[in-house]
Amino acid sequence: MSSTPHELRPIKIVVTGVLKAGKSTAISKIAESAISIDRWRTTVGLDYGYTQLGIYEIHVFGTPGHDRFSFMREILGKGAAGIMLVVDSTRPEFFDKAVEMLDQIGVNAPCVVLANKQDLPDALPPERVKEELVKLGLSPETPVIGTVATRGEGVKEALQKLLEMIAKPRKPVNTRL
Numbered sequence: 001m002s003s004t005p006h007e008l009r010p011i012k013i014v015v016t017g018v019l020k021a022g023k024s025t026a027i028s029k030i031a032e033s034a035i036s037i038d039r040w041r042t043t044v045g046l047d048y049g050y051t052q053l054g055i056y057e058i059h060v061f062g063t064p065g066h067d068r069f070s071f072m073r074e075i076l077g078k079g080a081a082g083i084m085l086v087v088d089s090t091r092p093e094f095f096d097k098a099v100e101m102l103d104q105i106g107v108n109a110p111c112v113v114l115a116n117k118q119d120l121p122d123a124l125p126p127e128r129v130k131e132e133l134v135k136l137g138l139s140p141e142t143p144v145i146g147t148v149a150t151r152g153e154g155v156k157e158a159l160q161k162l163l164e165m166i167a168k169p170r171k172p173v174n175t176r177l
Contacts, residue, residue, distance in 0.1 A: 008057035011166065013159075014076050015047070016101050017086035018094045019065030022116040022149040023047065026086055027062050029152040030159050046076060056163060063101070070104055077105035082162045086114045086149070089123035092132055099136045110165035112158045113144040119151070 015023050024047050031049025047062030061076045063069070077083075083105055087098045102111065115129040124132070130144040143161050147154035 010057045011081045013060045013082045014080040015062040015084045018097050021086040021088045023062045023086045025149040026155050029155045073104040074106045077107045080107045082166045083111040089115045089117050090120050112162040114147045116147045118146040119148045
């Protein structure tokens with residue numbers, strides 16, 4: 001008796017965050033193959049990566065960090081099953097902008113924060129990053145995972161956590177129904 005291979009479940013994930021937080025680098029560590037529409041090592045269009053993990057065929061779209069490309073966040077957010085917010089742990093003065101960018105995605109989807117650049121001496125630990133982001137409106141249930149995207153540390157763990165969140169049944173927003 002032959003068995004048929006299971007079909008992969010396509011999933012769209014959006015990666016967002018401020019300029020130079022490490023979005024493109026994180027995507028390159030997640031994906032088997034990745035491309036970036038960039039100029040002078042700064043994303044000016046989007047990043048795209050593809051990988052397979054378990055039952056998932058994962059399509060990762062990275063948003064540009066420049067304000068002038070804010071319209072791309074909403075476009076790329078359409079149909080997203082999950083969001084990865086990348087923040088530079090050494091630059092808490094940009095956390096408010098990162099939360100604003102998350103809102104611009106315009107999707108009610110599970111989210112994981114990558115507290116990036118944990119290898120630098122002035123990086124806030126993930127717990128402190130979470131405290132600061134929650135003060136700015138991030139849901140307290142949002143996981144914050146320490147990462148060093150340049151070395152790939154924590155990036156795949158963040159992806160795995162996001163996939164677990166996507167797979168869980170979610171409570172309806174309107175509990176009166």
